[in-house]
Amino acid sequence: MILNLLCDHMVLSINSRLKMNDGNSIPMLGYGTWQIPDGKKVEECVFTALMCGYRLIDTASIYDNEKGVGNAVRSAMKKGIPRKDIFVTTKLWNDDHNRVEAAFNESLERLGLDYIDLYLIHWPVIGKRINTWKIFERLLNTGKVKSIGVSNFTIAQLKELMMQTKIVPAVNQVEFSPWLYQRELLDFCNKNNIILEAYSPLTRGRMLSDPMLREIAEKYKKSPAQIVIRWCLQHNLVLLPKSTEPVKIKENSEVFDFEITEEDMNVIDSWNKNLRFCWNPEELD
Ligand code: NAP
16 A cells, blocks of 8 residues: 555555655555664564564664674565565665765675665765765666665755755654654655654653553553554654564554544644654754
8 A cells, every 4th residue: 555645544554655756665664673683683573573564674784783684584585575565774874975885785785685675874974965965866776776865864954965966865764753743854854755754763662651651552552652653653654663572563563453533643742842862963963
């Protein structure tokens, strides 16, 4: 099921995808792999996620687990999930802006895949990002990457990039949660047809025992994590919840059998405190 940016959340399903500005589509429910060790652990986690129905897997060269992610993707393919249904994202690390093509090829090799679905500039490194983006534009011609995007870009940094380069990023992956409800950035991305991808949507676990969230969770007979995930989905976001426990990986995917009312969406919207659990890109310029 492919939806445009403004989709009707009544029809959300685990197969829901959003259409990107380059014509490709991206699954809405993703699985994040930051801090999951390479080898058996990440292979088990990613394989579990794929078996639960997640189709977007998010890694990065700095996570040092691309090899295990690739192995898990191949294991899932052996179980019958076609490669074309799986969406793999990886990212260029800050130290690699002077060797973009080499870093990209190394990621591809570690993943052991024929192509990467989405390659992101991990952080908007000052003095490097514009030139790096021009190299990303050229990478598209190799056929080894389907879509290109950025991560941790502010509105000003997006505007600067769009003024000086040809291709508008398909995605901007940023920290986003009910306590960091970045409305202005979301509006800007929506207006410019850039998909906003929410990272650390579960606040790295820190706000899941918040009493107001618990009250709403009890009302819907869902877990606090499920409420936050559903809130993101109903805002038409792609999101990347991460868990290392199979039970929670499954729980986080079971968010398509209920709907948060408009009234409760407004309540959750009001929790914003600009609270970050990762680094603030605004401090980078
Ligand atoms: P997150 O998804 O917000 O939260 C993960 C934490 O929540 C883990 O401690 C996990 O514990 C816990 N958790 C997950 N499901 C739960 C549940 N149902 N009930 C209770 N606790 C639960 O944090 P994140 O890993 O920072 O962000 C997600 C992904 O976004 C990353 O893995 C990465 O792929 C991406 N990311 C990107 C950037 C960037 O710069 N582009 C930065 C940060 C993150 P257990 O593991 O014990 O379940």
